[in-house]
Amino acid sequence: MPQLTVVVPAYNEAAVLETFHQRLAAVLDGISIECHVLYVDDGSSDATWAIIESLVAGDSRTGALKLSRNFGKEAALTAGLDQIVAGAAVVIDADLQDPPELIPKLIEQWQAGYDVVYATRTVREGETGFKRFTAAMFYRSMERLSDTAIPRDTGDFRLLSRRALDALGQLRERQRFMKGLFTWIGYRQTAVHYQRDPRKAGVTKWNYWRLTQLAIEGITSFSSAPLRLATWIGLLSAGLAFLYGMWVLAKSLLYGDAVRGYPTLMLVILFLGGVQLLALGVIGEYLGRNYTESKQRPLYFVDKQHSPQRQN
Missing domain, CATH: 3.90.550.10 (Spore Coat Polysaccharide Biosynthesis Protein SpsA; Chain A)
Structure with missing residues (x-):
């Protein structure tokens, strides 16, 4: 029954x-x-x-x-x-x-x-x-x-x-x-x-x-999409940083460097720092779950x- x-x-x-x-x-x-x-x-x-x-x-x-x-x-x-x-x-x-x-x-x-x-x-x-x-x-x-x-x-x-x-x-x-x-x-x-x-x-x-x-x-x-997203954000950020660095180099060679751009420098540092902390947070979430599972x-x-x- x-x-x-x-x-x-x-x-x-x-x-x-x-x-x-x-x-x-x-x-x-x-x-x-x-x-x-x-x-x-x-x-x-x-x-x-x-x-x-x-x-x-x-x-x-x-x-x-x-x-x-x-x-x-x-x-x-x-x-x-x-x-x-x-x-x-x-x-x-x-x-x-x-x-x-x-x-x-x-x-x-x-x-x-x-x-x-x-x-x-x-x-x-x-x-x-x-x-x-x-x-x-x-x-x-x-x-x-x-x-x-x-x-x-x-x-x-x-x-x-x-x-x-x-x-x-x-x-x-x-x-x-x-x-x-x-x-x-x-x-x-x-x-x-x-x-x-x-x-x-x-x-x-x-x-x-x-x-x-x-x-x-x-x-x-x-x-695992958040991990992949962190990877793509990191690649995108690195690409933008590289392009910006090339632009700064070309500008310095062509027009010289007047020691300006402090706001831009801070913006780039804060942006890249935020991206890194975001990626570390996502990795930490997954790492913490592995740690919990390992204790059995x-x-x-x-x-x-x-x-x-x-x-x-």
Whole structure:
């Protein structure tokens, strides 16, 4: 009999968890296959874990992991997916921006033979125009820079088949950009479109600083384009500097040198210095990621665990 586990990472989501579980349970009640829910508490500092334990006690289909600290959403997702030893998985956030009612449509595509069924947003309600613009620019930049075709306007909400989970489990890199990893494994993938709702309660944990860090993580994990760009900028700068030097030499030979040009000299020095620092920064980003990978630290540690009960 097919099995499905819904993995829900949560970090300080006490305000919305009970409402989310009610809607999710209603959806799972209408699905004919065996379903489980696995909450992953990513080191929350509010009542998230206490609420999760009450949900586990009240619903035999529900299990839970509590990580030893806040490792980040990518690690929390990995921890949840690592626990699934049979069947497929659905990844969904607890803030109800991604509707649980869409899960049956994901299952339909899975049963039609697709290994990865991702939910693509057609409308992003409850977000500022600036955030929608920056998100659109990020996805389109990734599309151009990366060799892996990451779907536009698509988050972590998706279904993964058994062999997709097995493939994903072999990718143990520490710098994890899950949206890229989901796509990189390949297999048959398709989209289900939906309208994203505003957050029902609580506040988002993704401020612009964290979103910028995630964007840098995605670009450096799936593209070497910044390194190539630094190389081309360096070559262009060197070419311009050479041409300018030839012009200064020719001018001195033809007209003499009146010891002028201090502003121009400073401009050239500052320009070349800025280009060099930019190139060093890009190299440093990649070097830092190699350093992190070389330490081979575990992705996460589990503090507490509750396993769901198998249905009869």
